[in-house]
Amino acid sequence: MVNARGTRLLVARLGEDGPLVGSLTLVLFRIPTGVRAWIEDVVVDESARGRGVGDVLSRTALETAAAAGARTVDLTSRPSRQAANRLYQRLGFERRDTNVYRLQLEAQ
Numbered sequence: 405m406v407n408a409r410g411t412r413l414l415v416a417r418l419g420e421d422g423p424l425v426g427s428l429t430l431v432l433f434r435i436p437t438g439v440r441a442w443i444e445d446v447v448v449d450e451s452a453r454g455r456g457v458g459d460v461l462s463r464t465a466l467e468t469a470a471a472a473g474a475r476t477v478d479l480t481s482r483p484s485r486q487a488a489n490r491l492y493q494r495l496g497f498e499r500r501d502t503n504v505y506r507l508q509l510e511a512q
Contacts, residue, residue, distance in 0.1 A: 416457045428447075
């Protein structure tokens with residue numbers, strides 16, 4: 405796990421010295437009501453899908469967030485990512501009725 409201020413990069417390997425097969429970014433941040441967490445960029449190599457890599461990465465992220473005092477953990481996932489969505493639901497994530505907005509900023 406790499407820790408850069410509020411960002412943790414978790415990586416998964418097959419075996420101790422095996423190839424890198426997955427990663428997850430966990431962002432921890434403080435707001436007036438406490439510490440919150442956000443999971444971004446969960447990536448599992450095609451060769452390792454269905455082998456529990458995403459589950460282990462996600463559970464480790466949740467444990468890390470809890471240890472840091474986070475009150476909630478949020479993430480987004482496209483509906484087309486059916487396996488990922490099933491995983492998140494198994495882990496206890498609940499779909500929220502919300503709008504996600506994005507403003508594309510010009511590169512400078």
